[in-house]
Amino acid sequence: MGKYDKRFVRHTSTIIMVLSFLIKCILTLLFSSVLYYLWLIVTNYRVAWFSMSQKGLWLPLFPFVGNAYLAVFTGLRVNMLSSLLWGERVAGMPLNFWYGKHYHYVINSAEKARIVLNHPKCQDKAALYNNLRYIFKNSILLSPEEQWKGRRRYLRSAYNTNMINTFIPTFYQQSCALIDLIKKKKPEDDHYKFFNTHAFMNFFLTSIGWLAEDVKDSDVKEFGHLVDKTQDEFVKLFVTPSIPISIWIRSPLGTKLYIFRKQMMQVLNNIIKKKIAQMAKHSEYVANTTELPLVELLLNDGYDSLEKQTEIFHEFTLFAAAATDTTGHSLTFVFTLLGMFPDIQQKLYEEVMSVVEDKEIDNQMLSKLVYTEAVLNEALRIFPVIPLLGRYCHKDIELGDKTVPAGANIVLSIFHIHRNPEYWDNPLEFDPSRFLPENCGKIKPGSFLPFSIGPRNCIGQRMATTLIKMTIATVVRHFKISSKHKSIKEFKLSSCISMKTRYHLDLHFTPRSQNGH
Numbered sequence: 001m002g003k004y005d006k007r008f009v010r011h012t013s014t015i016i017m018v019l020s021f022l023i024k025c026i027l028t029l030l031f032s033s034v035l036y037y038l039w040l041i042v043t044n045y046r047v048a049w050f051s052m053s054q055k056g057l058w059l060p061l062f063p064f065v066g067n068a069y070l071a072v073f074t075g076l077r078v079n080m081l082s083s084l085l086w087g088e089r090v091a092g093m094p095l096n097f098w099y100g101k102h103y104h105y106v107i108n109s110a111e112k113a114r115i116v117l118n119h120p121k122c123q124d125k126a127a128l129y130n131n132l133r134y135i136f137k138n139s140i141l142l143s144p145e146e147q148w149k150g151r152r153r154y155l156r157s158a159y160n161t162n163m164i165n166t167f168i169p170t171f172y173q174q175s176c177a178l179i180d181l182i183k184k185k186k187p188e189d190d191h192y193k194f195f196n197t198h199a200f201m202n203f204f205l206t207s208i209g210w211l212a213e214d215v216k217d218s219d220v221k222e223f224g225h226l227v228d229k230t231q232d233e234f235v236k237l238f239v240t241p242s243i244p245i246s247i248w249i250r251s252p253l254g255t256k257l258y259i260f261r262k263q264m265m266q267v268l269n270n271i272i273k274k275k276i277a278q279m280a281k282h283s284e285y286v287a288n289t290t291e292l293p294l295v296e297l298l299l300n301d302g303y304d305s306l307e308k309q310t311e312i313f314h315e316f317t318l319f320a321a322a323a324t325d326t327t328g329h330s331l332t333f334v335f336t337l338l339g340m341f342p343d344i345q346q347k348l349y350e351e352v353m354s355v356v357e358d359k360e361i362d363n364q365m366l367s368k369l370v371y372t373e374a375v376l377n378e379a380l381r382i383f384p385v386i387p388l389l390g391r392y393c394h395k396d397i398e399l400g401d402k403t404v405p406a407g408a409n410i411v412l413s414i415f416h417i418h419r420n421p422e423y424w425d426n427p428l429e430f431d432p433s434r435f436l437p438e439n440c441g442k443i444k445p446g447s448f449l450p451f452s453i454g455p456r457n458c459i460g461q462r463m464a465t466t467l468i469k470m471t472i473a474t475v476v477r478h479f480k481i482s483s484k485h486k487s488i489k490e491f492k493l494s495s496c497i498s499m500k501t502r503y504h505l506d507l508h509f510t511p512r513s514q515n516g517h
């Protein structure tokens with residue numbers, strides 16, 4: 001055999017080895033896929049059957065990963081809302097997707113949303129929330145219904161009407177402080193971050209309770225930024241439904257999140273230590289009070305064991321996160337819309353000036369700001385900052401002509417319900433008059449649910465609306481707002497938990513002169 005023949009034989013055998021290895025890999029993958037599908041159908045046959053009776057993406061295309069992953073290949077930035085919008089374009093509504101081995105059925109109907117959110121067997125959260133457990137563990141948002149009930153009953157009093165009324169002077173003071181900050185703010189500064197800090201500051205001051213001034217401003221700001229940064233990184237995890245936390249925590253993203261979590265814990269532990277020292281000094285104050293702010297309520301439940309301390313950390317982190325991005329992003333959207341629609345801004349300004357003049361804004365005045373509230377509701381309709389909710393079905397749920405089987409997850413797209421022409425004429429038109437008292441009767445139940453509805457709705461709804469109204473009234477008194485955005489259609493949105501635009505918004509605040517111009 002010549003030199004070239006030997007080389008040919010060597011190359012050919014290497015190629016054959018590589019090819020046979022590849023074929024073995026493909027066969028193993030195919031075999032394990034068949035086994036996986038068989039296992040899925042046997043263990044979950046009613047859900048699998050239901051998914052197959054739906055149009056669109058009913059097949060859990062990739063074994064172990066599902067088909068929600070497909071959105072990664074669309075060239076869109078990976079996030080829940082864009083993925084859903086992509087799925088809707090491809091398959092229409094109601095949409096199906098498999099998040100790992102978990103089947104999700106997405107609906108955009110107000111009637112069905114009411115059934116699901118009020119159903120006693122549908123109060124646990126959908127599998128879609130699973131990754132959030134790394135940060136929020138078994139806090140009120142994620143805890144199973146049995147645990148959640150008692151927790152909700154206990155914590156509810158921190159945000160009841162009486163408590164919110166005691167928050168109003170703080171909201172006013174902080175809104176006035178915001179005026180100075182807006183004057184220093186540059187148009188290129190991130191608006192979401194800016195209003196998130198305002199939201200967090202208000203949440204912090206009202207949840208920590210008395211003697212809050214002992215805590216450093218920088219601690220508070222740091223915590224607000226950490227909540228924000230964590231969410232920006234967290235969104236990337238939604239494409240890893242089947243990778244156990246123990247594995248991804250070792251990835252660069254996992255390490256980053258671990259560090260953020262540790263930093264948050266340090267800030268919070270410092271705050272809580274100071275709070276405990278204060279409470280020990282003034283025990284009679286705590287003993288005499290029936291309604292307590294969040295942190296005192298949490299500490300009153302016991303802080304002696306490491307287990308209890310960790311539980312308080314997760315609960316407080318959840319509340320902080322839930323209160324910050326939602327309120328901050330809503331404020332950013334409201335101001336942008338006011339900047340885009342000067343006539344509406346003028347009408348709102350006139351209402352504020354006629355009710356408030358140049359006085360300190362109190363609870364009574366806030367309740368008279370009817371048009372301002374209508375503007376806020378219309379902004380939340382067009383931009384519901386929590387665009388998606390999910391519930392797990394413990395029992396079969398009758399939804400119109402369909403029975404969603406036990407074991408399925410239902411995703412409610414608030415975003416789609418709020419923009420559904422069946423419920424709203426010209427849904428992409430910014431028209432606050434829809435929410436004026438004389439028109440409220442026309443709103444179909446379940447078609448407006450920015451804070452969700454049913455027993456597991458937002459605990460902070462009253463706090464959020466009061467704070468936002470106070471902030472709008474104070475800011476509009478001092479500034480004329482402008483924005484170059486022309487129509488609502490042009491906004492490209494994304495969401496992890498809370499929604500924002502995929503880019504910087506054009507938003508300017510110009511101080512008003514003495515005569516209001």
Ligand code: HEM
Pocket residue numbers: 140141142152159318319322323324326327330384385386389390450451452455456457458459460461463464
């Ligand atoms: C504009 C502002 C806000 C919006 C749009 C909003 C929206 C929502 C929605 C839609 C839910 C239901 C989530 C689900 O079912 O998975 C929720 C739950 C929750 N929100 Fe809010 N929220 C806002 C502000 C706040 C504030 C200021 C706080 C804190 C004081 C807060 C604390 C919570 C908590 C603790 C839950 C979980 C309640 C439970 O499971 O019992 N939220 N929020």
